[in-house]
Amino acid sequence: MAGESRNPHELHKVRLWDPGLRLFHWALAICVTAAWLLGEFGPGIMTLHFYFGYAVIGLLAFRLIWGLFGPWPARFRDFLYGAGTVSRYLRGARARKPSYWPGHNPIGALSVFAVLGALALQVYTGLYSNPDDFINYGPLYDPAGAGASTWATGVHRAMAPVILALILLHIGAIVFYKVWKRENLVTPMITGLKVVEGPVPAGRVIEKVTDRAA
Ligand code: HEM
Numbered sequence: 001m002a003g004e005s006r007n008p009h010e011l012h013k014v015r016l017w018d019p020g021l022r023l024f025h026w027a028l029a030i031c032v033t034a035a036w037l038l039g040e041f042g043p044g045i046m047t048l049h050f051y052f053g054y055a056v057i058g059l060l061a062f063r064l065i066w067g068l069f070g071p072w073p074a075r076f077r078d079f080l081y082g083a084g085t086v087s088r089y090l091r092g093a094r095a096r097k098p099s100y101w102p103g104h105n106p107i108g109a110l111s112v113f114a115v116l117g118a119l120a121l122q123v124y125t126g127l128y129s130n131p132d133d134f135i136n137y138g139p140l141y142d143p144a145g146a147g148a149s150t151w152a153t154g155v156h157r158a159m160a161p162v163i164l165a166l167i168l169l170h171i172g173a174i175v176f177y178k179v180w181k182r183e184n185l186v187t188p189m190i191t192g193l194k195v196v197e198g199p200v201p202a203g204r205v206i207e208k209v210t211d212r213a214a
């Protein structure tokens with residue numbers, strides 16, 4: 001990475017998350033929560049569930065483009081870590097201090113891929129679902145291909161608790177960082193600004209931070 005030449009152990013407040021990624025994140029959180037609740041507890045006619053599902057498809061398409069061509073550290077290659085890095089991070093993860101990680105840390109990165117992958121499977125199977133109620137079939141349901149639809153409906157139903165578990169784990173990890181590691185990850189996802197250690201691309205640094213508790 002085109003890092004600035006400076007001591008890698010110094011702390012800097014940097015512009016980490018770009019506005020596109022932050023907007024994506026909070027829109028995704030709203031649309032997935034709405035789609036999940038409407039699917040599970042919503043009215044029998046699932047039009048609204050479908051609309052939120054389509055919004056999730058649009059957001060995932062944006063994330064794919066952003067992951068391939070977007071800015072650092074939102075690109076997939078910025079948070080694709082090898083097994084060695086993951087196990088090293090895991091060994092130090094219980095330490096009661098902030099990670100100051102510039103981007104998704106190696107464990108968080110795995111959960112990002114898991115959440116995005118699970119959501120992709122959920123919207124894909126939703127499009128082909130047909131619960132045989134003659135009302136709520138997905139737009140790609142093919143009456144001649146009932147086998148595929150039965151499979152899709154089964155997977156769509158089975159994935160509902162998996163997605164709930166992944167989101168609860170996601171929020172649990174954020175709380176763990178706040179309470180145990182004394183690192184607030186939520187404010188950076190709102191403002192884009194975070195105190196980090198290590199190299200970041202030129203132009204992202206706002207100021208040097210001397211107090212490690214900052
Ligand atoms: C349905 C609910 C949610 C979903 C589907 C979701 C999904 C995601 C995804 C996909 C990312 C990775 C961002 C990227 O694309 O690079 C992420 C990161 C993040 N999310 Fe969520 N999120 C949800 C709810 C929340 C909530 C309620 C909070 C706050 C308490 C939160 C806080 C964060 C933070 C702080 C990060 C960045 C973590 C880091 O520093 O690596 N999320 N989330």
Ligand code: HEM
Pocket residue numbers: 032035036037039040046049050052053054056119122123124125126127128129130131136137138139153156157160163
């Ligand atoms: C992230 C997006 C989505 C989430 C979280 C989600 C979640 C859910 C949930 C929790 C259910 C209830 C499952 C059950 O009854 O056990 C459901 C049902 C359903 N969803 Fe989705 N869904 C999403 C996207 C979509 C999309 C894009 C479509 C199609 C346009 C779709 C079509 C359906 C259909 C047809 C059902 C009824 C199937 C049944 O009765 O089991 N979903 N969804």
